[in-house]
Amino acid sequence: MSTDNTELIKGKVSKPLGTPDMSPMPGGTDPEIPVVELDRPPGPWRVLWKKFSRNPFAMGGLAVLLIFVLLAIFAPFLTSYGPEKIDLMFANLKPGAEGHPLGTDELGRDILSRLLYSARISLLIGFSVAFVSVLVGSVVGAISGYFGGFVDTVFMRIVDVMNSVPSLFLNILVMALFGTQIKFMILILAFTSWMSIARLVRGTFLQLREMQYVEAARAIGVSSWGIIFRHLLRNASFPIIVNATLMVGGAILSESALSYLGLGIQAPATSWGLMLSNAQEFMLIDPMQAVYPGFCILMVVLAVNFIGDGIRDALDPRQQVTKSRRRLEQWRKNYSKSGN
Amino acid sequence: MTEYLIRRVLQSVLVIFLITILTFLLIHAAPGGPTQVMLAPGLTPEIFEQQAKNLGLDQPIHIQYFHWIGDLLQGDLGYTFKNHIAISDLLWPRIGNTIILMGAAWLVSLLIAIPWGIYNSTKVYGLSDQTASFISYLGFAMPTFWFGILLQQWLSLKLDWFPLSDMHTRGKEDSIADLFMHLVLPVTVLALGFLASYMKYARASMLEVLDQDYIRTARAKGVKERKVVFRHALRNALIPIITILGLDLPILVGGAALTENVFNWPGMGRWFVEMATAREYSALMAVTIVTAVMVVIGNLLADILYVVVDPRVKLGKQGGKAA
Numbered sequence: 281m282s283t284d285n286t287e288l289i290k291g292k293v294s295k296p297l298g299t300p301d302m303s304p305m306p307g308g309t310d311p312e313i314p315v316v317e318l319d320r321p322p323g324p325w326r327v328l329w330k331k332f333s334r335n336p337f338a339m340g341g342l343a344v345l346l347i348f349v350l351l352a353i354f355a356p357f358l359t360s361y362g363p364e365k366i367d368l369m370f371a372n373l374k375p376g377a378e379g380h381p382l383g384t385d386e387l388g389r390d391i392l393s394r395l396l397y398s399a400r401i402s403l404l405i406g407f408s409v410a411f412v413s414v415l416v417g418s419v420v421g422a423i424s425g426y427f428g429g430f431v432d433t434v435f436m437r438i439v440d441v442m443n444s445v446p447s448l449f450l451n452i453l454v455m456a457l458f459g460t461q462i463k464f465m466i467l468i469l470a471f472t473s474w475m476s477i478a479r480l481v482r483g484t485f486l487q488l489r490e491m492q493y494v495e496a497a498r499a500i501g502v503s504s505w506g507i508i509f510r511h512l513l514r515n516a517s518f519p520i521i522v523n524a525t526l527m528v529g530g531a532i533l534s535e536s537a538l539s540y541l542g543l544g545i546q547a548p549a550t551s552w553g554l555m556l557s558n559a560q561e562f563m564l565i566d567p568m569q570a571v572y573p574g575f576c577i578l579m580v581v582l583a584v585n586f587i588g589d590g591i592r593d594a595l596d597p598r599q600q601v602t603k604s605r606r607r608l609e610q611w612r613k614n615y616s617k618s619g620n
Numbered sequence: 621m622t623e624y625l626i627r628r629v630l631q632s633v634l635v636i637f638l639i640t641i642l643t644f645l646l647i648h649a650a651p652g653g654p655t656q657v658m659l660a661p662g663l664t665p666e667i668f669e670q671q672a673k674n675l676g677l678d679q680p681i682h683i684q685y686f687h688w689i690g691d692l693l694q695g696d697l698g699y700t701f702k703n704h705i706a707i708s709d710l711l712w713p714r715i716g717n718t719i720i721l722m723g724a725a726w727l728v729s730l731l732i733a734i735p736w737g738i739y740n741s742t743k744v745y746g747l748s749d750q751t752a753s754f755i756s757y758l759g760f761a762m763p764t765f766w767f768g769i770l771l772q773q774w775l776s777l778k779l780d781w782f783p784l785s786d787m788h789t790r791g792k793e794d795s796i797a798d799l800f801m802h803l804v805l806p807v808t809v810l811a812l813g814f815l816a817s818y819m820k821y822a823r824a825s826m827l828e829v830l831d832q833d834y835i836r837t838a839r840a841k842g843v844k845e846r847k848v849v850f851r852h853a854l855r856n857a858l859i860p861i862i863t864i865l866g867l868d869l870p871i872l873v874g875g876a877a878l879t880e881n882v883f884n885w886p887g888m889g890r891w892f893v894e895m896a897t898a899r900e901y902s903a904l905m906a907v908t909i910v911t912a913v914m915v916v917i918g919n920l921l922a923d924i925l926y927v928v929v930d931p932r933v934k935l936g937k938q939g940g941k942a943a
Binding site: 305374397437438440441445448449450452454455456457458462517529533536540541542543553556559560564567570571573574577578581582585586 | 631634635636638639642643646650757758760761762763764765766767769770772777801876877879881882889892896897899900904907908911912915916919
């Protein structure tokens with residue numbers, strides 16, 4: 281028998297070692313073949329990583345994000361100045377001044393140190409907001425999509441309402457009313473961004489709840505919540521991950537916007553948005569001050585977006601489509617008499 | 621069609637109604653609430669109560685809500701606490717200014733994005749397509765206000781080509797040319813944001829249509845490629861774009877707040893931030909409601925237009941689902 285065939289069989293029979301129904305395999309499996317030791321077929325995560333790691337943009341994004349995370353974690357070791365330390369004797373130092381590689385601002389605060397500590401705030405807010413949004417959005421979407429009916433109508437009207445108010449306005453409103461603490465900020469940004477996840481989860485659930493395995497689960501008496509968490513939510517998890525990744529970038533942008541408007545992070549704490557609003561006031565003295573924080577935001581958000589797109593592409597089973605279209609185009613060019 | 625229209629309008633009214641409740645509750649759930657802000661500090665408790673009574677703040681919350689919504693329906697948006705100016709007098713001119721800015725940015729971005737997106741869909745992964753995708757990534761990831769600040773530094777402070785901020789030059793008579801010069805920088809900033817998404821949509825929508833069977837049929841029977849793109853594909857590709865335009869209205873209105881702040885543009889967004897910092901509750905409620913109404917109407921129009929433009933959308937049993 282051919283090796284191809286045995287490969288196939290080995291791949292198929294993964295775990296159950298020495299089960300009696302091994303022998304009557306079609307084609308008469310050789311009992312000598314060690315079926316047991318083989319790897320299981322690669323799981324979805326493994327496939328995902330394999331495709332993801334082949335995407336240079338996604339890997340670049342991952343690297344940049346990791347660098348920022350490390351910089352944020354080890355900020356105290358990388359700079360000897362606190363981000364809040366005011367030293368008017370050394371105000372407005374140019375980049376490259378002794379001890380201050382990026383100079384100081386109008387109050388003599390070390391710019392490098394402020395940048396590093398701001399990374400903490402931005403990353404913290406970005407990931408927390410995505411986390412809370414996923415939590416809220418999944419629960420709402422799951423209930424809505426699984427139970428349908430009246431609950432669904434109510435939830436979807438709420439989503440409509442939330443989508444009808446510009447989220448920046450809602451953020452500004454709530455931050456101004458409830459005070460500008462970081463925990464409020466996380467909750468509020470999540471409060472204005474869970475809707476896309478809810479819609480997504482609902483849509484997936486509507487599709488999946490008619491599947492036979494769900495019916496089977498119901499038939500053997502699995503509870504509704506059991507079906508939702510064990511069977512349905514897992515199947516929706518990959519699109520949720522993509523959406524959540526992209527949400528991190530959005531949250532970081534929103535945080536910087538609010539802080540820039542004076543309704544986010546407040547001095548003496550520091551954030552890239554806050555630094556930008558400072559920098560705009562002192563544009564004439566030191567134009568470079570406005571460049572660094574914005575560049576940091578751009579890099580982090582770009583990195584996160586690349587990662588999100590990378591995951592999405594890796595998940596797309598039709599990834600071949602682009603290739604075939606290109607080939608199609610070549611064919612058209614070579615063989616078509618009508619087109620250009 | 622009529623049934624669909626009625627249902628859709630009723631739905632919109634319901635959404636607006638829910639928004640008024642949401643806004644009202646938010647404002648009244650705030651720590652301190654309106655009472656704290658409306659009244660000057662240091663009043664004796666008696667005067668405090670008297671004033672609260674005059675303003676109707678001592679009544680239960682649902683009564684207050686009905687008062688407010690009654691005024692709202694008559695077009696009365698209330699007064700600012702500080703100077704007691706009618707909010708409608710302050711709001712409408714600012715909305716006009718915002719519309720000038722956003723309209724210009726929107727038009728510019730559409731005029732660039734749609735032809736470019738269509739072109740890219742015919743030359744996938746070409747140089748132009750890669751450039752466009754690079755710009756899209758930048759547009760999505762760049763903080764708009766940062767881009768604005770950079771433009772100010774470079775084109776205004778350094779090269780002195782365009783004015784730094786505001787809508788008109790102070791001390792000069794308002795003229796169209798002057799307004800145009802003031803528009804250039806903020807419009808550039810805003811247009812980049814729109815450009816990023818519209819280009820993507822136009823391209824994706826075209827690609828989807830170009831993949832369909834009737835396009836293949838058209839090519840197979842020897843229709844010229846240009847005719848295939850413009851006559852057969854474009855018409856159907858534009859339909860989803862219309863919906864996107866309607867759904868984007870919140871971003872259109874809300875996105876201006878930042879740019880208006882950077883360029884000191886006297887529009888609604890900047891005013892909203894000002895009012896938020898001053899905790900002018902009536903003004904905040906008014907702006908939120910007015911924007912929400914604009915957004916809901918925009919979505920409604922987009923939906924209706926969608927049905928009108930696309931004969932494939934059948935409104936019958938599934939009419940509700942299509943919404």
